[in-house]
Amino acid sequence: MAVYPKGADGQYYFPTMPDVAGIALGTTNAGIKQTLRDDIVLFQMAEGSTCAAVFTQNAFCAAPVHVAKANLVHQPRWLLINSGNANAGTGKQGMDDALASCAGVADVVKAQANQVLPFSTGVIGQPLPVQKIISALPAAYANLRLSNWDKAAKAIMTTDTFPKGVSEVITVDGEAITINGISKGAGMIQPNMATMLGFIATDATISQPLLQHCLSAAVEQSFNRITVDGDTSTNDACVVMASGCSRVPEIVADTPALQIFANALVRVCKQLAEAIVRDGEGATKLIRIQVEQALSDEEAVRVGKTIAHSPLVKTAFFASDPNWGRILAAVGRAGVENMVLEDVQIFLDDVCIVNNGQRAGDYTEEAGQAVMDREEITITVKLGRGTASQEVLTCDFSYDYVRINAEYRT
Amino acid sequence: MAVYPKGADGQYYFPTMPDVAGIALGTTNAGIKQTLRDDIVLFQMAEGSTCAAVFTQNAFCAAPVHVAKANLVHQPRWLLINSGNANAGTGKQGMDDALASCAGVADVVKAQANQVLPFSTGVIGQPLPVQKIISALPAAYANLRLSNWDKAAKAIMTTDTFPKGVSEVITVDGEAITINGISKGAGMIQPNMATMLGFIATDATISQPLLQHCLSAAVEQSFNRITVDGDTSTNDACVVMASGCSRVPEIVADTPALQIFANALVRVCKQLAEAIVRDGEGATKLIRIQVEQALSDEEAVRVGKTIAHSPLVKTAFFASDPNWGRILAAVGRAGVENMVLEDVQIFLDDVCIVNNGQRAGDYTEEAGQAVMDREEITITVKLGRGTASQEVLTCDFSYDYVRINAEYRT
Numbered sequence: 156m157a158v159y160p161k162g163a164d165g166q167y168y169f170p171t172m173p174d175v176a177g178i179a180l181g182t183t184n185a186g187i188k189q190t191l192r193d194d195i196v197l198f199q200m201a202e203g204s205t206c207a208a209v210f211t212q213n214a215f216c217a218a219p220v221h222v223a224k225a226n227l228v229h230q231p232r233w234l235l236i237n238s239g240n241a242n243a244g245t246g247k248q249g250m251d252d253a254l255a256s257c258a259g260v261a262d263v264v265k266a267q268a269n270q271v272l273p274f275s276t277g278v279i280g281q282p283l284p285v286q287k288i289i290s291a292l293p294a295a296y297a298n299l300r301l302s303n304w305d306k307a308a309k310a311i312m313t314t315d316t317f318p319k320g321v322s323e324v325i326t327v328d329g330e331a332i333t334i335n336g337i338s339k340g341a342g343m344i345q346p347n348m349a350t351m352l353g354f355i356a357t358d359a360t361i362s363q364p365l366l367q368h369c370l371s372a373a374v375e376q377s378f379n380r381i382t383v384d385g386d387t388s389t390n391d392a393c394v395v396m397a398s399g400c401s402r403v404p405e406i407v408a409d410t411p412a413l414q415i416f417a418n419a420l421v422r423v424c425k426q427l428a429e430a431i432v433r434d435g436e437g438a439t440k441l442i443r444i445q446v447e448q449a450l451s452d453e454e455a456v457r458v459g460k461t462i463a464h465s466p467l468v469k470t471a472f473f474a475s476d477p478n479w480g481r482i483l484a485a486v487g488r489a490g491v492e493n494m495v496l497e498d499v500q501i502f503l504d505d506v507c508i509v510n511n512g513q514r515a516g517d518y519t520e521e522a523g524q525a526v527m528d529r530e531e532i533t534i535t536v537k538l539g540r541g542t543a544s545q546e547v548l549t550c551d552f553s554y555d556y557v558r559i560n561a562e563y564r565t
Numbered sequence: 566m567a568v569y570p571k572g573a574d575g576q577y578y579f580p581t582m583p584d585v586a587g588i589a590l591g592t593t594n595a596g597i598k599q600t601l602r603d604d605i606v607l608f609q610m611a612e613g614s615t616c617a618a619v620f621t622q623n624a625f626c627a628a629p630v631h632v633a634k635a636n637l638v639h640q641p642r643w644l645l646i647n648s649g650n651a652n653a654g655t656g657k658q659g660m661d662d663a664l665a666s667c668a669g670v671a672d673v674v675k676a677q678a679n680q681v682l683p684f685s686t687g688v689i690g691q692p693l694p695v696q697k698i699i700s701a702l703p704a705a706y707a708n709l710r711l712s713n714w715d716k717a718a719k720a721i722m723t724t725d726t727f728p729k730g731v732s733e734v735i736t737v738d739g740e741a742i743t744i745n746g747i748s749k750g751a752g753m754i755q756p757n758m759a760t761m762l763g764f765i766a767t768d769a770t771i772s773q774p775l776l777q778h779c780l781s782a783a784v785e786q787s788f789n790r791i792t793v794d795g796d797t798s799t800n801d802a803c804v805v806m807a808s809g810c811s812r813v814p815e816i817v818a819d820t821p822a823l824q825i826f827a828n829a830l831v832r833v834c835k836q837l838a839e840a841i842v843r844d845g846e847g848a849t850k851l852i853r854i855q856v857e858q859a860l861s862d863e864e865a866v867r868v869g870k871t872i873a874h875s876p877l878v879k880t881a882f883f884a885s886d887p888n889w890g891r892i893l894a895a896v897g898r899a900g901v902e903n904m905v906l907e908d909v910q911i912f913l914d915d916v917c918i919v920n921n922g923q924r925a926g927d928y929t930e931e932a933g934q935a936v937m938d939r940e941e942i943t944i945t946v947k948l949g950r951g952t953a954s955q956e957v958l959t960c961d962f963s964y965d966y967v968r969i970n971a972e973y974r975t
Contacts, residue, residue, distance in 0.1 A: 212898070213894060213897040213898045214896075214897040214898070214899075214901065214904040214906070215893055215894065215896065215897030215904075215906045215909075215922075216897075241890075243890070243894075244889075244890055244893055244919070244922070244923050244924065245923055246907075246921055246922045246923030247922075248923075249923070278890070279890030279891075279893070279894070280889065280890045280893075280923065280924050388894060389893075389894050389897060464874075466876065466962075466966070470966075470967050473967065479654075479690065480653070480654055480688075480689030480690050481689075483625055483654055483689070483799075484623060484625065484653075484689070484798060484799050486624075486625065487623040487624040487625030487626075487799060488622070488623045488624070489624075491624065494624040494625075496624070496625045497656075499625075509654070511656055512625075512654070512656045512657075513654050513655055513656035513658075513659070513690065514654065514690050552876075552967060553967065554964055554967050554968070556876070556880075556967070557880050557883065557962060557963065557964050557966070557967055558964070
């Protein structure tokens with residue numbers, strides 16, 4: 156997985172993002188958060204665009220998720236995103252408000268309301284200030300530009316500390332295809348602020364079913380492989396829009412072009428997901444958990460997530476403590492049948508810490524400590540069972556995690 | 566579930582515990598922890614005693630767990646417990662050491678080594694100081710008394726802040742049966758210190774299979790319903806010894822006597838389990854999660870544990886923040902099929918906070934805040950699906966949890 160870009164000053168910077176032909180973005184401040192920051196984003200897709208999406212598995216998904224799911228079949232042309240309010244846990248009024256905001260967009264842009272996909276992120280359980288949103292729509296519409304990616308990335312932020320964007324240009328049949336994406340935490344990170352959101356746009360030409368297939372596969376390898384605290388929100392969603400405005404012919408099944416496109420989409424999603432973990436609440440370290448020699452991908456992910464969700468492992472990483480007993484115990488309770496302790500090896504970066512069911516013979520605390528002092532650490536677990544391997548990303552668990560989540564509403 | 570006793574000074578106190586005829590305890594200081602505190606307990610069971618046990622499900626269980634499991638079939642007469650060292654992650658040497666400590670007991674007490682069940686709790690991955698333990702066994706043997714429950718409860722402590730004991734005397738056919746139990750955290754609380762342990766003794770007469778049946782059922786309703794951080798250790802175990810020394814005739818299947826005994830065992834286990842949660846690392850609040858109207862017990866427990874494991878819920882309770890959105894989101898991601906948001910009700914103690922898929926109409930922040938300010942809080946979730954109900958116990962997630970677990974080895 157690529158490393159998210161960091162400037163010489165140690166800060167993450169928003170990359171230069173080219174335009175995506177056929178996809179325009181407009182932002183404005185609707186006053187939802189009562190700050191000066193923009194909190195509304197309008198995406199416009201060129202006629203003939205295709206659009207695919209994946210949504211939270213949370214049984215109590217928010218009103219806008221219900222509406223977006225339903226409208227996805229009506230060849231959407233518009234996305235409306237607001238931050239500051241999740242419109243979740245809002246009952247029938249929440250549904251009415253989500254529909255009203257779509258109708259508001261339709262009025263302003265002269266479209267059908269069911270061609271609008273709504274997305275909300277922010278506090279759960281507060282009524283959506285739908286009038287504020289509707290009043291702001293003409294300004295968002297007037298601001299539509301191909302170049303507004305940085306503004307959009309900022310406008311969808313809630314407690315994120317930096318805007319997150321990734322862009323990749325690939326060459327297919329000698330012509331360029333651009334893929335841009337923006338994301339925000341938190342999803343599993345802070346479901347109360349409700350939501351991991353990802354918005355990806357490309358000028359590729361690709362049918363909706365094939366685009367959906369590519370997105371689902373990419374999300375499985377990226378957003379579904381990150382975890383900060385194991386909580387999934389009521390509003391999580393990831394959307395990809397394909398405008399069909401590039402010069403590359405339609406991408407169809409079983410072609411090298413599809414493979415190139417699908418791989419690029421995976422890379423973009425992985426970087427967007429990684430950026431979310433890097434911005435995990437209170438996170439001081441990025442932890443890559445590489446599970447190898449599993450019987451299946453499912454088994455590898457299961458072990459990886461058990462480690463990633465362990466508060467004991469996460470606090471040990473915060474303390475830079477090479478506490479291999481906690482990692483071993485987490486592997487042991489992952490629910491893998493007939494696992495043989497003696498076959499398992501565990502590494503911190505390149506240092507073997509567990510071998511033959513015990514601390515590795517040549518392991519030294521100094522070697523383990525040297526790894527733990529790093530800001531990015533890979534835990535590799537070799538299960539000695541098969542050939543499947545999968546990676547899960549997480550971060551450490553710090554005082555600030557407790558502070559941020561304990562003090563959020565106060 | 567009964568409330569664990571607290572003195573007028575706000576401290577938990579160790580209850581007065583009667584003797585259990587036929588069960589003697591001896592403690593001593595073997596110097597494992599290099600403190601002045603006793604760290605060895607020897608239990609002696611009268612001839613003809615029966616003994617049942619349940620052990621950790623962690624695939625990487627510690628050496629003493631392997632030995633205790635194997636010896637359980639040999640009509641055990643002795644338990645040897647050490648704190649300060651878990652003898653886990655110690656490979657073949659760990660097995661040799663566990664067997665050597667059993668042989669050491671056999672030498673001193675003139676028994677068979679396979680009649681000894683060994684238990685260890687403490688740091689993972691350090692060699693067991695087996696010579697220190699063997700050298701201390703004569704003193705532990707010489708100290709055997711029926712009355713040593715308080716000393717034993719203290720000797721098995723690791724980072725526990727108070728010794729945990731429960732006693733109940735029941736009357737069956739006009740005669741008394743005593744059930745005593747002691748426990749220690751941490752199990753799910755601090756698996757690195759490795760271990761939730763529970764030791765229960767009774768003077769009842771009951772066959773081993775029936776005793777095992779009663780214990781398994783009791784553990785399922787008690788120790789398996791508590792969680793502090795979701796981590797289960799390599800050393801967790803719970804043992805019940807029945808000496809057969811009471812005047813009550815043998816307790817046999819399908820009798821009122823069995824029901825009375827089994828119910829008392831459940832109560833004792835629940836109180837021992839509750840004491841562990843109350844001593845959860847950094848815990849400031851006890852949270853009872855009562856899930857009602859579920860389709861099955863399994864479903865109720867699943868929802869309860871999903872709430873109990875949510876760091877977002879736990880930090881909100883630490884902050885006394887009535888953040889019902891986090892509870893709702895946790896219920897929603899518990900993986901219950903076809904759950905209907907509108908049917909779910911959530912209460913904080915007697916205050917309804919969620920109804921009809923949204924914040925309850927008559928809910929006020931003041932009412933929620935009043936509940937959250939309490940030290941013991943019950944979250945009741947009514948799923949509106951069936952008639953099953955189950956309770957899960959947990960505690961909040963504080964700065965001290967991070968501090969204790971981040972600083973443990975340093």
